[in-house]
Each structure stands twice: as C-alpha cells, then as structure tokens.
Amino acid sequence: MVLELQKPRPIWQIMFSTHHTDVGLLYVITSIAFFFMGGALALGIRAELFLPGAQIITDSMTFNRMFTVHGTTLIFLFLLPFASAVGNYFVPIMIRYKDMAYPKLNAIAFWMIPPGGALIWLGFADFSWYATPPYSAIRAPGPAADMWIFGLKILGVSSVLGAINFIVTILKCKHPDLPLSKVPLLAWSFLTSSMIVLVAIPSFAAALVMLLTDRLGVTGFFDPAKGGDPIAYQHLFWFTFHPEVYVLVIPAIGMMYEIIPRFSRKPIFSHSSGVFAFVVLSIVSFSSWAHHMYATGMSFTEKTVFMIGTLAAVPASGMHVFNFVATMWGARIKFATPMMWSVGGIALFFSAGAGGVANAAMPFDFITHDSYWVVGHFHLFVMGTIAFGSIGFLYYMFPYITGRMYNETAGKIHFIMSFVGTVMVFFTQHVLGLYGMPRRVFDYQPYPEYIIMNQIASVGAMIIGASMLLWLINMIYSAGKGKEANMDDPWGLGGKYYFPYQAKNPHH
Amino acid sequence: MSGHSNWPEWIYVGVVVSLLVYVGAEAWNVERLVEHTPAEAEVIKVVGQQWFWTFEHADGTKEVGELHLKKGQPYKFEITAKDVNHAFNIHDYVILQDAVVGRINTAWFVPDKAGEYPIQCREYCGLLHYNMRGTLIVEE
Amino acid sequence: MDKTIALMSILTILIVLPTIQLVFAATDAHEYINRKVEIWNLFFKMMTIAFTVGAVVSGTLIWLVWRFRESHPNAKPTKYEGTEW
Numbered sequence: 001m002v003l004e005l006q007k008p009r010p011i012w013q014i015m016f017s018t019h020h021t022d023v024g025l026l027y028v029i030t031s032i033a034f035f036f037m038g039g040a041l042a043l044g045i046r047a048e049l050f051l052p053g054a055q056i057i058t059d060s061m062t063f064n065r066m067f068t069v070h071g072t073t074l075i076f077l078f079l080l081p082f083a084s085a086v087g088n089y090f091v092p093i094m095i096r097y098k099d100m101a102y103p104k105l106n107a108i109a110f111w112m113i114p115p116g117g118a119l120i121w122l123g124f125a126d127f128s129w130y131a132t133p134p135y136s137a138i139r140a141p142g143p144a145a146d147m148w149i150f151g152l153k154i155l156g157v158s159s160v161l162g163a164i165n166f167i168v169t170i171l172k173c174k175h176p177d178l179p180l181s182k183v184p185l186l187a188w189s190f191l192t193s194s195m196i197v198l199v200a201i202p203s204f205a206a207a208l209v210m211l212l213t214d215r216l217g218v219t220g221f222f223d224p225a226k227g228g229d230p231i232a233y234q235h236l237f238w239f240t241f242h243p244e245v246y247v248l249v250i251p252a253i254g255m256m257y258e259i260i261p262r263f264s265r266k267p268i269f270s271h272s273s274g275v276f277a278f279v280v281l282s283i284v285s286f287s288s289w290a291h292h293m294y295a296t297g298m299s300f301t302e303k304t305v306f307m308i309g310t311l312a313a314v315p316a317s318g319m320h321v322f323n324f325v326a327t328m329w330g331a332r333i334k335f336a337t338p339m340m341w342s343v344g345g346i347a348l349f350f351s352a353g354a355g356g357v358a359n360a361a362m363p364f365d366f367i368t369h370d371s372y373w374v375v376g377h378f379h380l381f382v383m384g385t386i387a388f389g390s391i392g393f394l395y396y397m398f399p400y401i402t403g404r405m406y407n408e409t410a411g412k413i414h415f416i417m418s419f420v421g422t423v424m425v426f427f428t429q430h431v432l433g434l435y436g437m438p439r440r441v442f443d444y445q446p447y448p449e450y451i452i453m454n455q456i457a458s459v460g461a462m463i464i465g466a467s468m469l470l471w472l473i474n475m476i477y478s479a480g481k482g483k484e485a486n487m488d489d490p491w492g493l494g495g496k497y498y499f500p501y502q503a504k505n506p507h508h
Numbered sequence: 509m510s511g512h513s514n515w516p517e518w519i520y521v522g523v524v525v526s527l528l529v530y531v532g533a534e535a536w537n538v539e540r541l542v543e544h545t546p547a548e549a550e551v552i553k554v555v556g557q558q559w560f561w562t563f564e565h566a567d568g569t570k571e572v573g574e575l576h577l578k579k580g581q582p583y584k585f586e587i588t589a590k591d592v593n594h595a596f597n598i599h600d601y602v603i604l605q606d607a608v609v610g611r612i613n614t615a616w617f618v619p620d621k622a623g624e625y626p627i628q629c630r631e632y633c634g635l636l637h638y639n640m641r642g643t644l645i646v647e648e
Numbered sequence: 649m650d651k652t653i654a655l656m657s658i659l660t661i662l663i664v665l666p667t668i669q670l671v672f673a674a675t676d677a678h679e680y681i682n683r684k685v686e687i688w689n690l691f692f693k694m695m696t697i698a699f700t701v702g703a704v705v706s707g708t709l710i711w712l713v714w715r716f717r718e719s720h721p722n723a724k725p726t727k728y729e730g731t732e733w
Binding site for chain 1: 514516517520521524525528531532534535536538539540542543558591592593595597599600602603604605606608609610611612613614626628629630631632633634635636637638639641
Binding site: 534546582600601602603616617618 | 682683684701
C-alpha cells in the first residue's frame with residue numbers, strides 16, 4: 001500500500017482513485033466503521049438481556065430493529081467488505097499484476113456499499129436478518145422493510161461485481177510465469193469464494209424482488225393468502241446464504257494461510273491440500289442449504305439428504321486445520337499479535353465446526369432450532385473464526401498501510417480480552433439454548449438458569465467491547481504517532497513478504 | 509507441496525470421515541424412531557397467530573393458551589398458523605415444529621410425567637414474539 | 649470387474665437387504681418410544697465424541713504453541729530461515 005499517512009494526499013484523491021490499494025483502504029475504513037456500529041448494537045442487546053424485563057430499551061420493537069440491523073451490518077457491511085479490502089490489497093500483488101482487472105468496476109463496487117449501508121441504517125427494519133415471509137411481506141412496518149430490501153439489493157450487486165473482478169484478475173491477469181497451482185493460498189481463497197458468490201447470489205436477488213412486489217401488493221409469491229408459498233422464500237434465501245457462510249469463512253482461512261507460515265518461519269505444510277480443500281468446500285457449500293429448514297416440515301428423506309450434504313463439508317474444513325497444525329509443527333513461532341489472533345481463530349473454528357456437526361444431526365434440531373444454541377454456534381464462526389482472522393490480518397497489514405508499528409502489548413491485551421470474552425458469550429449461549437431459550441427475544445422468563453447464563457454472556461460482551469475500544473485507540477494513535485516500522489521485515493521474521501506498499505500507485 | 513509424504517493427512521481425513529459416518533447413522537436411526545407416529549395417537553390441532561396459541565382436541569373442545577393432556581396417552585399435534593410463521597415448542601418434551609401458514613406440520617409424543625410445562629414460540633413473529641407463551645398441563 | 653459386480657450383488661442380497669428389513673421391522677413394536685430420552689441420548693453421544701475430539705485438537709494446539717514458541721529452550725531455526733521460500 002501507499003503510506004497514505006507518511007505522504008499525505010488530499011482525501012478526494014484517495015476517494016476518487018481506482019487504484020487497488022486506494023480502494024482497499026476505503027474498504028478497510030468503511031468496514032471497520034460499520035464493525036464498531038454493529039458492535040455497539042450488540043452491546044445494547046446484551047445490556048438489555050442482562051436482567052429479565054425491560055431496562056434500557058423500553059419496547060420490543062426497538063429491540064427487534066436492533067438485532068436485525070446488528071446482523072445485517074456485521075455480515076454485509078463488515079465481514080464482506082473487509083474480505084474485499086484484503087483481496088484488493090493482496091490479490092494483484094500475489095498474482096503479479098499492476099492493478100485489478102477492472103479498476104473502475106472495482107471503485108463502483110466499493111461505492112455501492114455506503115448507499116446500501118445508509119438504507120439499512122436509516123430504515124432500521126425489524127424482521128431479523130433473514131426477513132422471512134409472510135411476516136416480512138404482510139406485517140413488517142415500512143418504509144424500513146423496503147429500505148432494507150433496496151439496501152441488500154445494492155450490496156448484493158456490489159459483491160457480484162467484486163467477485164467478477166477477482167475471478168478475472170486471478171485467472172486472466174496473473175503473470176504468465178505463474179501457474180495457477182502456484183498462486184498463493186490467499187489469492188486462491190478469493191478465487192473460490194468469488195465463484196461461490198457468482199453462483200449463490202442470484203437466487204436471493206430474485207427472492208428480494210419477489211419480496212418487494214409482494215410487499216407492494218401486486219404479487220403473492222410468498223403470501224399464502226394469495227396462493228403463495230412462504231417456504232419457497234426460505235429455500236431461495238438459504239440457497240444463497242448457506243454458501244455465503246463459506247464466502248465469509250474461506251477468505252478468513254486464506255488470511256490465516258498468509259499469517260501462520262509467515263510467523264512460523266516455514267512454508268505451508270501442503271499448498272495442494274489447501275487448494276483442494278478450498279475447491280471442495282466451494283462445491284459442497286451448495287449441498288447443505290436446507291439444514292436451516294429441518295423444522296419447516298421437511299420429509300425424512302429430505303432431511304437425510306441435507307444432513308449428508310452438511311456433514312460432507314467437514315473433512316475439507318478439517319484439512320485446513322490439519323494444514324495449520326502441520327505447518328506449526330517443528331516451526332519457530334513468533335507470537336506477535338497477528339499470529340495470536342490466527343491461532344485463537346483456529347481453536348474457535350474447531351469449536352464452531354463441532355457444534356455444526358451436532359446441528360446437522362436431524363433429531364438434535366428439535367432441541368436447538370431457533371434457540372440460543374444457534375446464536376452461539378454461528379457467532380463462533382462469524383466472530384470467533386472470521387472476525388478473529390480479519391482482525392489479525394488488519395494487524396498484519398497495519399505497518400504496510402501506515403508505515404508505522406502498532407503497539408504490540410496493547411495488541412496482545414486486545415486478543416486475550418477478546419478471546420476470553422468470546423468464549424464467555426458464545427459458549428454460554430450454547431448452554432442457554434439447551435435450556436430452551438428462544439433467540440430473537442426481547443425478554444425471557446426469570447428462571448435462575450436463564451438469568452445467570454445471560455449475565456455471564458453480557459459480561460463477556462462488555463469485555464469484548466472494552467477490548468475493541470482499546471484496539472481503536474491503538475490503531476488511531478499508532479497510525480499517527482507509532483514507532484516507524486522496518487518496512488522490509490516489520491516483525492523480524494526473515495523470509496519473503498508480499499509488500500503491498502510497493503504496489504505502484506500512479507499518484508506517487 | 510513438493511516431495512513430502514501426505515499419508516498422515518489421509519489417515520486424519522479417514523478418521524474424520526468415519527466419525528461423521530457414525531454420527532450420521534446414529535442421527536438417521538433416532539430420527540426414524542421419533543418420526544414414526546403411532547396410528548392410535550389422538551390428534552390435537554394447534555394454531556399459532558400473533559401472539560397466542562389455540563388448541564382443538566379431537567372431541568372439538570377448544571383451549572386458548574393452555575393445553576390439558578393425559579399422562580401415558582400418545583398425542584399427535586397438527587400444527588399450522590393463521591397470519592405469519594411461528595414455531596410450536598414444548599422444550600421439556602423436545603417438541604419443535606414450525607407453524608407455517610397453509611401447511612400442516614406434525615409432531616407426536618407421549619407425556620410421561622404429570623405437571624406444568626411451558627409452551628413457547630421459537631420463530632420470530634413480530635412485536636410480542638418474546639411473550640407468545642402457553643402452558644401444557646399434563647394430568648394423571 | 650464382472651467378478652466384483654457379482655460379488656457385490658451377492659453381498660448386498662445376503663447382508664445389506666436383511667439388515668434394512670430388520671431395521672424397519674423394529675418400528676412395528678407396540679411400546680411407545682420416549683422422544684425426549686432418544687433425542688437427549690443422541691445429544692450425549694455426540695457430545696462425548698465432540699469433547700473427546702476437542703480435547704485432542706485443543707491439546708495438540710496448546711502443546712504446539714508451548715513447544716514451538718520462539719522462546720522455548722529447544723527452539724531451533726527452521727531450515728527455511730534466511731532463504732527465499
């Protein structure tokens with residue numbers, strides 16, 4: 001990247017730039033801003049659930065709007081743009097090309113995110129992030145719901161454009177001397193996840209238009225009163241959003257593939273098995289969407305098919321874990337902040353996966369479906385694995401972006417507090433689910449088990465919140481006043497880095 | 509990548525796959541058992557709407573918010589919804605089925621202990637979703 | 649190839665089909681199964697597996713982190729250090 005803070009440029013030059021590192025910087029800043037906005041909502045939710053009854057938030061509608069926007073923001077406005085940020089910085093360098101294949105398209109894809117985010121935040125819809133009809137079609141209050149639909153539509157187009165750009169860049173613009181099999185795993189992760197986006201997004205894009213026309217009252221695709229089928233929406237939705245889980249997790253694993261060998265001072269154990277596992281994951285991600293719908297009255301046969309499809313994703317995920325463990329074996333590991341986040345992320349990735357295997361077993365769904373178990377389970381993925389990988393990678397990119405070093409001690413405290421907090425919140429939520437607490441509730445019965453578990457979770461959330469504040473201070477302070485980084489080897493590891501700051505920016 | 513042997517990885521993948529096969533087979537077997545509804549089970553019609561449950565016994569008596577059943581007798585719920593989707597849940601008996609408008613989903617069970625058990629809604633259904641509760645009363 | 653197919657067909661007829669029949673025949677028994685007992689038993693079986701595997705995985709990770717840290721007395725440079733890998 002381009003040392004923005006050392007060689008100051010007018011802000012409009014970065015904003016209207018189409019260069020991949022400038023667009024990458026815009027993605028980083030936007031996604032981190034939304035991360036803190038979505039995280040603030042999470043703290044509000046946890047504070048309200050600290051005790052049964054209404055305390056901070058006075059009515060359930062506000063609460064419902066908060067968890068809806070919390071989920072939508074962190075998935076579409078933090079995790080996806082952050083992955084794009086990393087891809088923008090590193091993919092062109094890793095495949096040895098001067099920029100993305102379509103620089104203007106790249107900038108357009110980014111500039112669709114702020115309007116999409118604005119629609120979601122100004123609307124503040126209440127129907128939860130998956131907007132199930134008939135509620136979303138006939139009862140959800142507008143214009144919030146309609147604004148959410150338009151916002152998601154825009155974000156969907158943005159991620160399709162980004163995916164096209166990554167695929168073309170990697171397949172068509174890579175250096176002729178670089179065979180595809182030698183392309184680094186981080187770039188491979190963007191290739192596979194972009195392929196998933198291209199195949200998966202259209203079904204949800206269609207569902208959104210159908211939902212909008214249903215809301216306008218001109219059609220009845222999902223409205224049973226007009227002969228529609230609400231379950232059809234769930235199929236269209238999950239056909240997009242189960243693969244989308246892999247769209248989020250594959251780049252995070254790719255980021256760990258960059259960090260772990262670097263800090264182990266050792267190449268990855270098996271490049272080919274990493275590629276193999278990415279490709280297998282991107283295919284089997286399409287075989288499991290209806291495991292979200294066991295409770296909608298599916299037949300035994302359908303449930304069996306989707307259980308097998310779900311379990312099929314496990315060996316490939318396990319191969320990644322094996323690859324990381326084998327890389328660290330016999331290494332000389334420097335536990336700088338990025339490495340700590342990656343190793344923590346692997347541990348939580350396993351926990352999330354084990355919970356996922358249990359979820360896939362069909363009778364178990366009768367206990368856990370739409371309970372807090374599910375909340376704990378998927379947060380272990382999105383927070384414990386994907387956000388951990390992403391935050392670690394931002395620490396890794398920090399010296400390249402700013403030319404300065406972050407505060408290492410503060411980074412380590414940030415990791416330890418976040419790890420402890422994550423375990424406290426999300427493991428406890430699994431147990432809450434086993435006690436039968438439903439998700440998306442503003443209030444709960446005052447059973448002693450519910451109260452104590454919710455309190456542990458709320459305290460954990462506050463610990464995460466405090467650590468993120470420390471992170472923000474560390475980032476802002478170090479970007480301006482931090483120690484100057486040794487740009488050839490910021491962590492003293494030896495070996496070959498991908499130097500984003502060496503990318504040639506026409507403005508320099 | 510180059511040269512070294514991958515056999516530990518394939519053994520590892522083999523172990524993972526065999527564990528998954530075991531989990532899948534067990535789950536398949538239990539699901540088969542719990543889905544096999546006995547023919548003599550008494551039908552209870554369950555209707556969910558914003559934000560309460562209505563029950564109709566086989567003899568036509570209706571109850572709202574409360575459901576009285578007898579211990580040791582098999583019951584089959586026929587669950588549906590009137591306005592938006594809900595999910596009928598008696599956590600203590602591990603009964604959970606979505607109540608979907610225009611569809612009838614079934615679940616069966618035999619109450620084995622007298623007492624009162626909470627019934628709740630597990631699918632987000634709007635303003636008072638959190639308070640869409642009922643009580644199952646099992647009598648001797 | 650032909651022999652394999654023949655062998656597989658015989659095995660299917662002799663072993664697999666009777667097993668399937670046996671499994672389905674069991675459902676006609678006239679004692680009610682206890683739904684919550686069956687499901688929670690499955691849960692405890694799965695948790696036994698999950699926690700055993702989890703102990704192995706997290707134990708391995710903790711050992712790796714402890715043994716191969718830079719500051720461990722036996723830490724030695726990897727053979728790739730100082731090379732362009």
